[in-house]
Amino acid sequence: MRYFMSFWLGFALAAGLWLASGWRGDGAHADFTDLAGVEDCMAHYHLKPEPRRLPQAIETLARAGALEGEARLKPVAAFVAALIGEDDATLASLSEVIAEARPAKQRLLAQAIAKSGRPQWRRLLTELKRAVPARALEIETLLAAPEAPLTLAAAFDAADVVVAMVFAHFMATGSEAAFGRILAALAGHFAAGDPAAASSAERPR
Numbered sequence: 001m002r003y004f005m006s007f008w009l010g011f012a013l014a015a016g017l018w019l020a021s022g023w024r025g026d027g028a029h030a031d032f033t034d035l036a037g038v039e040d041c042m043a044h045y046h047l048k049p050e051p052r053r054l055p056q057a058i059e060t061l062a063r064a065g066a067l068e069g070e071a072r073l074k075p076v077a078a079f080v081a082a083l084i085g086e087d088d089a090t091l092a093s094l095s096e097v098i099a100e101a102r103p104a105k106q107r108l109l110a111q112a113i114a115k116s117g118r119p120q121w122r123r124l125l126t127e128l129k130r131a132v133p134a135r136a137l138e139i140e141t142l143l144a145a146p147e148a149p150l151t152l153a154a155a156f157d158a159a160d161v162v163v164a165m166v167f168a169h170f171m172a173t174g175s176e177a178a179f180g181r182i183l184a185a186l187a188g189h190f191a192a193g194d195p196a197a198a199s200s201a202e203r204p205r
Helices: 002-021 035-043 051-064 070-084 088-095 103-115 121-131 133-143 161-173 176-193
Strands: none
Touching: 051 070, 051 088, 051 103, 070 088, 070 103, 070 161, 088 103, 088 121, 103 121, 103 133, 121 133, 161 176
């Protein structure tokens, strides 16, 4: 299944860099010992949330270069957006010392705020722009959008980045709406590859 394979290959690369650079949990958690452990944690985050590990995870990914490029950054941003859309504490924890953070982490937080669905997303982005003036142009681009670029409202793309984002949203929250979009993407995949199905179904937008 092309959609899910493309996502998991990208996730495996990010997680591999994550492990190679060293994951360090806080005192209440054991370190991950293999890639399967990292994948399991992220895939089932909505069943076993570990919010205290999130800032460490993002910093580790940024330090390892695993957030470089939109195809890598956007799914992680969607994961974080889903969490900060539901929890003020998550946003606060990720905003600490953001002015000194790596550029990739600053970009991630900006995109996550925009995608979070929070009613005050523009105000939060404006505050972030003041905190990280080096990202001002990127943040202004997000602010210029007529409405928030919500993950679950984005149109599917040929590179399957949006599918990866929706999958990440589901892993973070277990959202029924996200699961429905995953099923729609899967239906579109089969319709595109099956002439009989393609005659009666279109790729979902």
